[in-house]
Amino acid sequence: AQTVTQSQPEMSVQEAETVTLSCTYDTSESNYYLFWYKQPPSRQMILVIRQEAYKQQNATENRFSVNFQKAAKSFSLKISDSQLGDTAMYFCAFIDSNFGNEKLTFGTGTRLTIIP
């Protein structure tokens, strides 16, 4: 069974600084997708960034980028120039590309607080 581990329950950083959230996963599959979802206080989960395992290039979405290390099974999220609106829970998630969304596995989340 696939597992997703987020070892940092809580983090805080000053506004405008850079922060990195960690995620590791365990799978025997070679084709899969990895995701970071953001859940702000409004509770609505929003997809931040997605990475296909067959792509060597790290995904980037504006201030959000990932460091995907396939051999190490590591998938960290870097937030540059952090803003107050980045305060949220962040969930790492994994899915085997051979299965549908019913096999989507989430981590326990990291609560990120941006300090003014």
Next chain:
Amino acid sequence: ETGVTQTPRHLVMGMTNKKSLKCEQHLGHNAMYWYKQSAKKPLELMFVYNFKEQTENNSVPSRFSPECPNSSHLFLHLHTLQPEDSALYLCASSLPGDEKLFFGSGTQLSVL
């Protein structure tokens, strides 16, 4: 607003009550999901519907009963719940075969 609306936003119920959670999406999606989110635990998938047909029941107790009358609406009927069922219940939708999920804001349920 991602197009997935859940009502009510908050719900407090006794263990003998019967209540229903509602989810509605206007994104043209054909797959809908119920998730349970408890503190310090990963999201737990409860049910999946594809084209109104239930395709996944993740060993959920029978006191939770889903209903999907059409591709835009999803309900979760609750009866004789236990205090440990208190959690945030999230609805999500997607296009079939698309791994990107769109979530609602959830219903925060408290069972007394």
